[in-house]
Amino acid sequence: MAVLQSFVSVHPDSHFPIQNLPYGVFKPQSASPPRPGVAIGDFVLDLSEISSAGLFDGPLLKNSDAFLQPNLNKFVSLGRPAWKEARATLQKLLSATEPTLRDNAVLRQKALVPMSSVELLLPVAVGDYTDFFTSLHHTKNCGIIFRGPQTPVLDNWYRLPVVYHGRASSVVISGTDIVRPRGQAHPVGSSTPYFGPSLKLDFELEMATIVGPGNELGKPVDINNAKDHIFGLVLMNDWSARDIQAWEYIPLGPFLGKSFGTTISPWIVTLEALEPFASEAPKQDPSPLPYLTEKEPKIYDISLEAHIKPAGHEDSGVVSRTNLKHLYWTLTQQLAHHTINGCNLRPGDLLGTGTVSGPEPESRACLLELTWNGRNTVSVNELNRKFLEDGDEVILTGYCKGNGYSVGFGICSGKNVPAAP
Numbered sequence: 001m002a003v004l005q006s007f008v009s010v011h012p013d014s015h016f017p018i019q020n021l022p023y024g025v026f027k028p029q030s031a032s033p034p035r036p037g038v039a040i041g042d043f044v045l046d047l048s049e050i051s052s053a054g055l056f057d058g059p060l061l062k063n064s065d066a067f068l069q070p071n072l073n074k075f076v077s078l079g080r081p082a083w084k085e086a087r088a089t090l091q092k093l094l095s096a097t098e099p100t101l102r103d104n105a106v107l108r109q110k111a112l113v114p115m116s117s118v119e120l121l122l123p124v125a126v127g128d129y130t131d132f133f134t135s136l137h138h139t140k141n142c143g144i145i146f147r148g149p150q151t152p153v154l155d156n157w158y159r160l161p162v163v164y165h166g167r168a169s170s171v172v173i174s175g176t177d178i179v180r181p182r183g184q185a186h187p188v189g190s191s192t193p194y195f196g197p198s199l200k201l202d203f204e205l206e207m208a209t210i211v212g213p214g215n216e217l218g219k220p221v222d223i224n225n226a227k228d229h230i231f232g233l234v235l236m237n238d239w240s241a242r243d244i245q246a247w248e249y250i251p252l253g254p255f256l257g258k259s260f261g262t263t264i265s266p267w268i269v270t271l272e273a274l275e276p277f278a279s280e281a282p283k284q285d286p287s288p289l290p291y292l293t294e295k296e297p298k299i300y301d302i303s304l305e306a307h308i309k310p311a312g313h314e315d316s317g318v319v320s321r322t323n324l325k326h327l328y329w330t331l332t333q334q335l336a337h338h339t340i341n342g343c344n345l346r347p348g349d350l351l352g353t354g355t356v357s358g359p360e361p362e363s364r365a366c367l368l369e370l371t372w373n374g375r376n377t378v379s380v381n382e383l384n385r386k387f388l389e390d391g392d393e394v395i396l397t398g399y400c401k402g403n404g405y406s407v408g409f410g411i412c413s414g415k416n417v418p419a420a421p
């Protein structure tokens, strides 16, 4: 079957072919109000213009103001039938053989904006942010580093997706500077804690679910319906101050070591676009309890990379290469577990997968693991790093390789700037 083509020319290496159509929010000019868009090649299609032109003409979106909003919360709340309808409309409008937009120069001029000229914003207003801990490799390595080699993975880890509640207020869009946090730390061997800028600033390469309709308080989501609550995925960097974290986290878990900033990528790639890259998840042993047992457990084959651009340098170097398929607990198990006590999820909530470390040393997805808590170094363009230095930029990227095209996530980047004096 011929590969679907757009009338917008899309470079073969682009993350944003017509097979992808990820959703974001942008401002065409700094003074313009934010509006939803989809990425196509090097352009953003302005969905407020497409909506105002009456081109969302399917039964669910015909009279909807979902694309006349400053964020995507309303659209993601509508659920999969509306998401499918929007995708079908947009794929048709952008296809090479469809004249409606292709041959309307006035509308094209208004609705197709060069991506290089826009400001990308947070795609959703994030009401709540939760971060799971679902890579066995990451869990084992952190266990050995923080708690010693005796029992790096505790029994509960195999029975439920272990998780902590993060801070939504400090979720920021790719490109936002991250100020090095100050806090307490208590290095091994020192008799008292000290206070100061973190000396162990780290990144964590993760992905995150953007929640769709969500559930009412008191009504858990059934595991076999959990997929209907996942609108799509973004890249996520859960910045972590390892020295602050190691001292504060017992017994309640991470707090100030994580809450100073979490960066997400601007484009939400939908599960519809990821479907060709889904496969059966590996069997879990021990078998999970019935509320976590799904009829068709799926994983997604998404190649992920972390790069560091050292302070003052033009080029970045790759420090980690991994894949989302290395996770033990599926995205749907994470979501169902989150609601099993009746806790409600709301449209736009952000559920981090946890650090996506794989089995090979080069697939460790944070510096804590890559340098074994600063015992070793990683080399980046002939420089060595134990942890991040002021001015270092971390760039995450991810993509799925299709037949003749890629479905990608673009980048999720952030630069560290010095701590407040």
Ligand SMILES: O=C(O)/C=C/C(=O)CC(=O)CC(=O)O
Pocket (backbone or CB within 6 Å): 131, 132, 133, 134, 135, 138, 139, 142, 143, 146, 204, 206, 238, 240, 249, 254, 353, 354, 355
């Ligand atoms: O093992 C620990 O004490 C903590 C490790 C983390 O920092 C984990 C975390 O943020 C969840 C994850 O990214 O997998």
Ligand SMILES: [Ca+2]
Pocket (backbone or CB within 6 Å): 131, 204, 206, 238, 352, 354, 355
């Ligand atoms: Ca994390």
Ligand SMILES: [Mg+2]
Pocket (backbone or CB within 6 Å): 166, 237, 238, 239, 240, 258, 259, 260, 261, 262
């Ligand atoms: Mg964080």
